[in-house]
Amino acid sequence: MEIAGIFPALTTPYYQDGSVAPDLLAKNIARYNRAGLSGYVVLGSTGESVMLSSSEGEALLTAAKEAAAPGKLLIAGTGAESTAATIAKTKRAAELGYAVALVKTPYYYKPAYKAETFIRHYRAVADASPIPVLLYSVPIFTGVTLDTREILSLSEHPNIIGIKDSSGVIQRVVEVASQARPPFKVLTGGAAVLYPALVAGAKGAILALASALPERCVAVYESWKSGRHAEALSQQQELAQASKIIVTEAGIGGLKYAMDARGYNGGVPRLPLPSPSDAKKQEIHRLVTELEHVAATV
């Protein structure tokens, strides 16, 4: 299995009454199918998975599976706090047709979680999983980090195929990409460092921002892949600015608003996640419009 290129971390649309809207997700995917993306991540952090019930999650997995074009790699977020629950969710994702399980670190009892805790947890999940496992380290949300030594140890497992590293730490990409057992792959989770991460050895990215600006993310990837470094840097500078204004400063609420501005089904996140202020909405709208204009004239 080749895991490379750009994957959007899909958002979860809701109906007006607050219930999940799998059909709106399907509509988003129908459009994403033409954007040069390598596949889709459902039920990631950006998908508000920690806010969803099991049945809501399964409805979304089912809808995304049906909507995805052939050849798109389907990745399901299946991490839970307990090892047993993680395995159960992973098996269910496999049954629903998902090719890869994205498993975030357990994190609540962080003082009790040592290197060996993470290694034991991931090995148990990978042993039991019918599909390959992608590690997921997202310290900004979890407060815990998979470090190089832990990742390298886990890269030895035949059913662990890579990591989504959302730390933004490029040193770790250099270290892991050069030392992990092939075919272990590094994907970055940071749109702000996509091009540096690729240059440092990453093979692709799973990006929240790609839910609003898939073409801009893919453009950086394609420029890098074709060896057009100057163009990649220029596109990356633009992407870093967009990532800061939309995702860093306004979170999932900002990302969903940027999707609305581009004609996707964004909407509002579940509370307590905030929606952007009116001033922020205007800034996002302006930015998205400019980027579309740039894209149209290239």
Place this chain on the structure above:
Amino acid sequence: MEIAGIFPALTTPYYQDGSVAPDLLAKNIARYNRAGLSGYVVLGSTGESVMLSSSEGEALLTAAKEAAAPGKLLIAGTGAESTAATIAKTKRAAELGYAVALVKTPYYYKPAYKAETFIRHYRAVADASPIPVLLYSVPIFTGVTLDTREILSLSEHPNIIGIKDSSGVIQRVVEVASQARPPFKVLTGGAAVLYPALVAGAKGAILALASALPERCVAVYESWKSGRHAEALSQQQELAQASKIIVTEAGIGGLKYAMDARGYNGGVPRLPLPSPSDAKKQEIHRLVTELEHVAATV
């Protein structure tokens, strides 16, 4: 409603097959009923609530409610990441006969959670809750902290009766206890600072350690309440040492082992939570035995 004294944060016992064991919880409570405790906290962090399904949680709430002696104040942990899920769990706890809802901060999307996010979340929960709400700030697990200003703002709400502050920061106890709107109360979550917290204005504590050593926790409280400061300090020093060896160094696995050593139904936590090493078990066993001997000869 008077909320004061010592409350154990109850652990969750499991059967050999890993399923929850409400009847073993009930047996623990039957013994706790004679230990001078003010009530019980079910489904707190110590109860591994983030590892439990909704139905497992309800089974435990039901069993604890039935087992608790009359007059014991019953507190249910009902915090979830979304405001709506928190409200639903809180209403369910009220239906099951719980008197107070312990609501931990949302924490996953921490970069997006500002002071006003927490305030809006808690107000919405308190507005909707049929029972009084106790705030719960536990930065060691969540990575977020309710600060003095936020707590004071929330203390204005008539259905928010206090806070369990597990930060161990005594300065905050001083500030909140003196400035919050009566009858808002501070309970500490730190056995290592129980006596200093009481002296600083706290009215009681919710303690993991009280699941293994309820009498030693109650002793500190009673000494303080009776103005026996030298005795309280001496007991506190002993408690701090026990807290460090059992809870800080060995976590829920250590606490459950200490319970086993004292004849309660402890057992092992769900994976990936670790169980103590053999050396650690011996240290805990020795400590618990010594403390019982001390208690017996007083």
Place this chain on the structure above:
Amino acid sequence: MEIAGIFPALTTPYYQDGSVAPDLLAKNIARYNRAGLSGYVVLGSTGESVMLSSSEGEALLTAAKEAAAPGKLLIAGTGAESTAATIAKTKRAAELGYAVALVKTPYYYKPAYKAETFIRHYRAVADASPIPVLLYSVPIFTGVTLDTREILSLSEHPNIIGIKDSSGVIQRVVEVASQARPPFKVLTGGAAVLYPALVAGAKGAILALASALPERCVAVYESWKSGRHAEALSQQQELAQASKIIVTEAGIGGLKYAMDARGYNGGVPRLPLPSPSDAKKQEIHRLVTELEHVAATV
């Protein structure tokens, strides 16, 4: 040597041209001599020691020594980044008549400083010092912390008499005060937790706030010492509020302004340390005036 009670961390006054003003320091001390303080700390963090040349420091040490009333314990800040420089400064302080050396942790190369680094450093200093050494842990400024195990190890040294712990962590006071080898003493550096620290086993405090409000700090100490706990708590609440408004929110610039407001020689700190805004000055002035009024009417 008995080290107990309240010590102000003295500020450094400057003339209009920015040079140090030892005579103004002497005038402050002449007034402090009547305030019930146990002694003085010269060249601490509050004294802007990291901004002073060696000769400036010695001029201040000399002036303070001459101005201090008989019986006041004289403590000199002598910590430097290198072990050799710390020893040299400590010897010089001893020559100038100082009774105790307050030695903050080295901190610049923090990734290289392990527990054994601190222990070796402090042992070398204590071995070479003609006067007793007081450890000094001030993580808010240095980013490093002496933990309980390190402190207990160092408490074995016959020439190390105690610690000024400015972490505000009361759990460490409980642990160290009960386990350190007598006559090792704990002094707190946090005015916001003075009374809880005393109750937890501290024998006194070295406080920036005592440069502006020595009587209010001494009052808490005396109430505690006399067993008047309710009064101590009430005074502590007032002190915590003053500490927050003056020291936490406005730093050394705020403290010096509060001194001006009380008729001491405060002045402005060296740049880049900021001075309070006009609004902040008014708040400090109002607070100080209220506290004086309270004191006068008691």
Place this chain on the structure above:
Amino acid sequence: MEIAGIFPALTTPYYQDGSVAPDLLAKNIARYNRAGLSGYVVLGSTGESVMLSSSEGEALLTAAKEAAAPGKLLIAGTGAESTAATIAKTKRAAELGYAVALVKTPYYYKPAYKAETFIRHYRAVADASPIPVLLYSVPIFTGVTLDTREILSLSEHPNIIGIKDSSGVIQRVVEVASQARPPFKVLTGGAAVLYPALVAGAKGAILALASALPERCVAVYESWKSGRHAEALSQQQELAQASKIIVTEAGIGGLKYAMDARGYNGGVPRLPLPSPSDAKKQEIHRLVTELEHVAATV
């Protein structure tokens, strides 16, 4: 003035009696002169500047100035805690013939240092300095960080020519390099991310590791400059490994030992900085020997 390429952060050699050895520094530089370096940084963090007296520092500045080959850009570390002392040191460095002042952030009173504090400090220094100023952000040692907004604001000053950013955060390189006012330049301080930083917009680096392995650092730079990306990545992987084993794990003591292993005058750092263990020394020796062999056979 063009500031680009690789600069070693020079170490400070000592004689057996612990005094500084300017002539040994000169000997090191004589050899560095043939290694493709763009210039030298004297009195940086790696030079143990926080352990040196003023006269020691000046002796080193003088020796390095005399030893440097024509055309090498000379950079002096002149940051101090106070604005006035920083200006005085900067003027002295200019008198001694240095072309650029590397000014680290003030950091001791970090709770009092806001964005405007840093901006005011640097503007005052740059206004008063006879030579251009290079900002220096090194959070691993100082605990404070210059963020993008502050850097961009300071890039407007005509006498501030760039920043040495040792944070390792590549996102900031992307942001600053694309948005700062020309000719403001970014240099990275992280050997582990040299190539990614260059690709992200940095123009060079100031590296501790370049004191032991100047040719390996220059090789990465040259490969990148010539557009040989695959070669640059391969060399970067090797450099990251060396940086981890030598600098990250063994600090200045490890770096100096690596210098000894390569025939430079390394020696031991001042206490309390530790020297590497025997096992660590063997690991460093083996690594350095391997790298030399690789270099010789290329």
